[in-house]
Structure formats: C-alpha cells, structure tokens
Amino acid sequence: MKVLHSVHPEDFKTYDTALIRERFLIDGTVQTDVINCVYTHYDRMIVGTANPVNGELMLENYSNLKADCFLERREIGIINVAGDGTIIADGQAYELKKFDCLYIGKGVKQVLFSSKSSMHPAVFYMLSAPAHKAYPTTFMAISDAAKVEAGDVATANLRTINKYIHADGIKSCQLVMGLTILKPGSVWNTMPPHTHDRRMEAYFYFDLPEGQKIVHYMGEGKETRHIMVNNYDAVVSPPWSIHAGSGTSNYNFIWGMAGENLDYTDMDAISISDLR
Numbered sequence: 531m532k533v534l535h536s537v538h539p540e541d542f543k544t545y546d547t548a549l550i551r552e553r554f555l556i557d558g559t560v561q562t563d564v565i566n567c568v569y570t571h572y573d574r575m576i577v578g579t580a581n582p583v584n585g586e587l588m589l590e591n592y593s594n595l596k597a598d599c600f601l602e603r604r605e606i607g608i609i610n611v612a613g614d615g616t617i618i619a620d621g622q623a624y625e626l627k628k629f630d631c632l633y634i635g636k637g638v639k640q641v642l643f644s645s646k647s648s649m650h651p652a653v654f655y656m657l658s659a660p661a662h663k664a665y666p667t668t669f670m671a672i673s674d675a676a677k678v679e680a681g682d683v684a685t686a687n688l689r690t691i692n693k694y695i696h697a698d699g700i701k702s703c704q705l706v707m708g709l710t711i712l713k714p715g716s717v718w719n720t721m722p723p724h725t726h727d728r729r730m731e732a733y734f735y736f737d738l739p740e741g742q743k744i745v746h747y748m749g750e751g752k753e754t755r756h757i758m759v760n761n762y763d764a765v766v767s768p769p770w771s772i773h774a775g776s777g778t779s780n781y782n783f784i785w786g787m788a789g790e791n792l793d794y795t796d797m798d799a800i801s802i803s804d805l806r
C-alpha cells in the first residue's frame with residue numbers, strides 16, 4: 531500500500547505544483563476490478579476505492595498494517611458514488627445505491643464488494659481510521675443523513691451537506707464522514723474556508739462532467755496554493771490547511787475526517803477578506 535507522509539506548513543510554502551500533487555493528491559485509484567488503498571500519516575487515515583465490475587473484490591490485509599485482518603484495529607466508512615452495489619461484512623449483505631453509506635466496525639474479518647450490473651458498476655470510496663472499540667456495522671441511506679443547506683446562488687456555493695458518520699449520526703471511534711452535493715450553477719465548496727487543527731480531512735471529488743476541472747485550494751489561510759483536480763481524485767488536507775474547491779462545473783464530493791473529536795462543527799473559520 532502506498533504511503534503519504536506528513537508535511538510541515540513552513541516547508542509547504544516552498545512547494546511547486548508537482549510537489550504539492552505528489553504529497554497530497556491521491557489519483558488514479560478507481561480501476562476496473564481493483565481495490566486501491568493509500569496509507570496516510572495524517573491520523574493514520576487510509577483512503578481507498580473499490581470498483582468491482584466483473585466479480586467480487588475482497589478487502590485485503592495489507593502488510594503495512596501488521597494485523598491479522600484489515601479491520602483488526604480499524605473502522606471503515608464506505609460511500610457508493612456510482613451504480614448499485616453490495617457489500618458483505620462477515621456474511622451480512624448490505625445493498626448500497628448511489629450516495630448510500632456503510633460503516634463497518636473494528637473486528638470484522640471479511641469485507642466483500644460487488645456490483646449489481648457490470649454495465650453500470652458501483653464505485654465505493656472508503657476511509658479507514660484506527661479504532662479502539664467495536665461499534666456496530668451500520669447502513670445509512672442518503673435520505674436518512676442529517677442535512678445542512680449551505681451557501682447561496684449569489685455566491686455560486688448553494689449546496690447540501692449530508693452527514694452520515696458524526697457525533698449525532700452513525701457511531702464511530704474517530705471517523706467523521708459525509709457527502710456534499712452542489713446545486714447546478716454552484717461551483718464553490720467550503721467558501722468561506724476553515725481549518726480544524728484537531729482533525730485531518732480528505733476530499734474525494736466525483737460527478738464532475740467530462741472535460742471539466744476543479745481547482746482545489748489548500749495551505750494556511752494567508753499562504754494558499756492550488757492544484758487542478760479531476761473526477762475521482764482525492765486530496766489529503768493536513769490539520770493546518772484550508773480545504774476548498776471551485777469547479778468549472780458543479781460536482782459532488784465526499785469529505786471525511788479523523789482525529790481529536792467527532793464534532794463536525796469544530797472548525798476555525800477564516801474570513802474571505804483575510805485569505806491571501
């Protein structure tokens with residue numbers, strides 16, 4: 531499993547585009563009939579995708595984990611971003627339509643992914659963090675996610691934030707996870723931006739139309755940088771960094787965090803007028 535190491539904010543100021551991409555971008559993971567995972571040293575979060583097309587895929591026990599199985603000391607949150615799919619956790623099957631979420635707790639030994647149709651396969655995005663306790667495996671359809679309507683048409687950031695795994699939702703040890711859907715014509719996410727020194731975050735962009743791009747902004751509020759990202763790209767955000775994006779079209783993205791607390795609202799807001 532590829533490893534991403536942590537970066538100091540002072541060092542980040544000297545990075546060029548290529549180095550920012552190398553250190554923070556997780557791209558090319560969605561591949562037919564493959565599970566790809568990246569181990570980050572940000573709260574030891576693993577970022578992965580599974581794209582079962584012609585058969586079943588099993589979450590393997592990577593040697594980096596020095597464990598008897600992937601979830602021996604970990605929990606995992608999974609959201610389906612494409613066609614209908616099935617996840618089997620220790621023999622129990624869960625059907626996930628697009629935007630549905632499954633949390634699987636510590637200790638589950640076998641996780642299998644499959645699609646209902648190879649013509650319109652599922653794409654599962656997953657985040658896994660170390661866990662100290664076994665919380666129950668829990669399914670949540672998007673209709674049951676806690677919703678926050680945010681932004682405005684006038685500032686092109688009208689969007690719905692769907693919260694699945696958080697302090698008042700699916701119980702977890704440290705994972706917080708959800709999905710933000712931008713309305714047509716709205717292209718900005720997380721603007722005004724924030725940091726949360728107590729938690730890392732990862733964004734996974736999807737539903738970006740062919741030929742379009744997203745500008746992902748990061749860095750300290752007074753030292754911002756950007757990279758151009760594509761559909762199915764994920765970006766890791768260190769605790770000192772803003773994480774925001776503007777697209778050449780609307781798009782959706784999954785956000786997920788691990789760290790000190792499970793409180794979604796624990797954010798240090800940065801005013802737009804203070805950004806540099």
Ligand SMILES: O=C(O)C(=O)C[C@H](O)C(=O)CO
Nearest residue numbers: 689691710719720721731785
């Ligand atoms: O659109 C947004 O704003 C978000 O989705 C923000 C993320 O949920 C986030 O950064 C949570 O810390």
Ligand SMILES: [Zn+2]
Nearest residue numbers: 724726731773
């Ligand atoms: Zn955030």
